[in-house]
Amino acid sequence: MAILVTGGAGYIGSHTVAELLERGEEVVVIDNLLTGHREALLGGKLYEGDLRDKELLAKLFSENNIEAVIHFAASSLVGESMKDPVKYYDNNVYGTQCLLEAMQKAGVDKIVFSSTAATYGEPEKVPIEETDRTEPANVYGETKLTMERMMSWFDKVLGIKYVALRYFNAAGAHASGKIGEDHRPESHLIPLVLQTALKQRESIAVFGDDYPTEDGTCVRDYIHVSDLADAHVRAVSYLRSGNDSNVFNLGNGLGFSVKQVIETAKKVTGLEIPVVIQERRAGDPAVLVASSAKARSVLGWNPQHADLENIIQSAWNWHSANPQGYGE
Numbered sequence: 238m239a240i241l242v243t244g245g246a247g248y249i250g251s252h253t254v255a256e257l258l259e260r261g262e263e264v265v266v267i268d269n270l271l272t273g274h275r276e277a278l279l280g281g282k283l284y285e286g287d288l289r290d291k292e293l294l295a296k297l298f299s300e301n302n303i304e305a306v307i308h309f310a311a312s313s314l315v316g317e318s319m320k321d322p323v324k325y326y327d328n329n330v331y332g333t334q335c336l337l338e339a340m341q342k343a344g345v346d347k348i349v350f351s352s353t354a355a356t357y358g359e360p361e362k363v364p365i366e367e368t369d370r371t372e373p374a375n376v377y378g379e380t381k382l383t384m385e386r387m388m389s390w391f392d393k394v395l396g397i398k399y400v401a402l403r404y405f406n407a408a409g410a411h412a413s414g415k416i417g418e419d420h421r422p423e424s425h426l427i428p429l430v431l432q433t434a435l436k437q438r439e440s441i442a443v444f445g446d447d448y449p450t451e452d453g454t455c456v457r458d459y460i461h462v463s464d465l466a467d468a469h470v471r472a473v474s475y476l477r478s479g480n481d482s483n484v485f486n487l488g489n490g491l492g493f494s495v496k497q498v499i500e501t502a503k504k505v506t507g508l509e510i511p512v513v514i515q516e517r518r519a520g521d522p523a524v525l526v527a528s529s530a531k532a533r534s535v536l537g538w539n540p541q542h543a544d545l546e547n548i549i550q551s552a553w554n555w556h557s558a559n560p561q562g563y564g565e
């Protein structure tokens with residue numbers, strides 16, 4: 238039986254496909270390649286197309302014996318979601334509806350999916366626990382919370398079991414050096430900082446230095462993409478063992494400010510990284526740091542790359558060896 242990975246040609250999806258293949262799983266991928274890359278797929282059977290194409294989904298489920306789904310395919314940029322909410326509801330909420338409908342028709346009853354720290358909004362306290370208030374501060378987070386609620390009803394009514402993984406900020410690259418982060422256009426902090434070190438950009442913009450944090454810049458919990466991939470494999474095993482639906486945070490429990498990220502990148506690369514302070518970006522909470530105690534105890538998850546320097550070094554290995562990313 239196979240695992241269907243939606244968005245498997247994307248950043249986190251491709252690292253998870255690599256992890257599944259290493260563990261001997263059969264993998265089927267659906268990806269429209271809008272933000273993903275064919276070259277990021279180290280194996281598996283690719284259906285190139287959109288999740289909202291119901292005919293394609295029906296064909297995929299009829300041609301393969303799918304046991305479980307890992308669902309990454311989504312639009313995922315906080316800033317963009319505050320400019321184009323329709324895109325986010327259509328791709329994330331309607332796309333998930335199409336997927337769940339196809340799973341119901343095919344009798345597939347297990348799904349692991351990408352949720353986000355953005356479901357919490359401005360947190361009540363840090364580190365954030367799964368039971369804390371969810372009040373998204375941006376459209377993107379709202380669509381992800383809506384997806385979680387859909388899953389919960391599809392479980393109650395149809396018995397489709399889910400694991401929602403609320404990841405904090407994904408970063409780093411695969412140890413093989415074959416795959417890494419290449420969003421187009423790039424909007425994530427660490428790749429932008431490293432592209433600035435490579436002189437592909439003149440400077441890195443810091444979005445706001447007047448937040449209520451130690452140095453005034455936003456604090457995030459950076460988690461290595463390979464640790465995220467490992468958590469997905471564990472979540473599939475958890476559902477295979479007949480466990481109930483559940484929600485887990487995935488982060489290191491350590492917060493680093495935008496300025497700390499830039500300073501660490503200077504140290505790792507040994508290069509100049511010019512900085513320009515700009516206005517705050519709409520929808521950015523000041524601090525997002527995870528408690529991942531639940532994932533550690535229930536899934537036995539134990540992230541291997543807790544240190545920011547280690548994470549940035551791994552990202553730098555990819556960016557310095559592949560300055561044009563996947564190059565297409």
Ligand SMILES: NC(=O)c1ccc[n+]([C@@H]2O[C@H](COP(=O)([O-])OP(=O)(O)OC[C@H]3O[C@@H](n4cnc5c(N)ncnc54)[C@H](O)[C@@H]3O)[C@@H](O)[C@H]2O)c1
Nearest residue numbers: 244246247248249269271272273287288310311313351407
């Ligand atoms: N990168 C992060 O820091 C982060 C943090 C928390 C949650 N997430 C979530 O993790 C998931 C993956 O993020 P990523 O950074 O790897 O993004 P990504 O853009 O690299 O990957 C998404 C993949 O899905 C594909 N896709 C999108 N919509 C599709 C559709 N309708 N049909 C078919 N394919 C489609 C894209 O082509 C791409 O390959 C997303 O759901 C995102 O919301 C990411």
Ligand SMILES: O=c1ccn([C@@H]2O[C@H](COP(=O)(O)OP(=O)(O)O[C@H]3O[C@H](CO)[C@@H](O)[C@H](O)[C@H]3O)[C@@H](O)[C@H]2O)c(=O)[nH]1
Nearest residue numbers: 313315353354355404405406424425426442443444455495
């Ligand atoms: O050029 C830049 C880019 C980002 N930032 C700041 O850096 C931090 C991190 O930003 P970014 O890398 O864009 O990530 P987030 O907006 O925190 O969102 C990521 O992390 C979320 C979980 O925390 C996920 O849900 C999202 O999908 C993922 O894009 C934020 O405070 C940004 O304001 C800058 O100052 N300058």
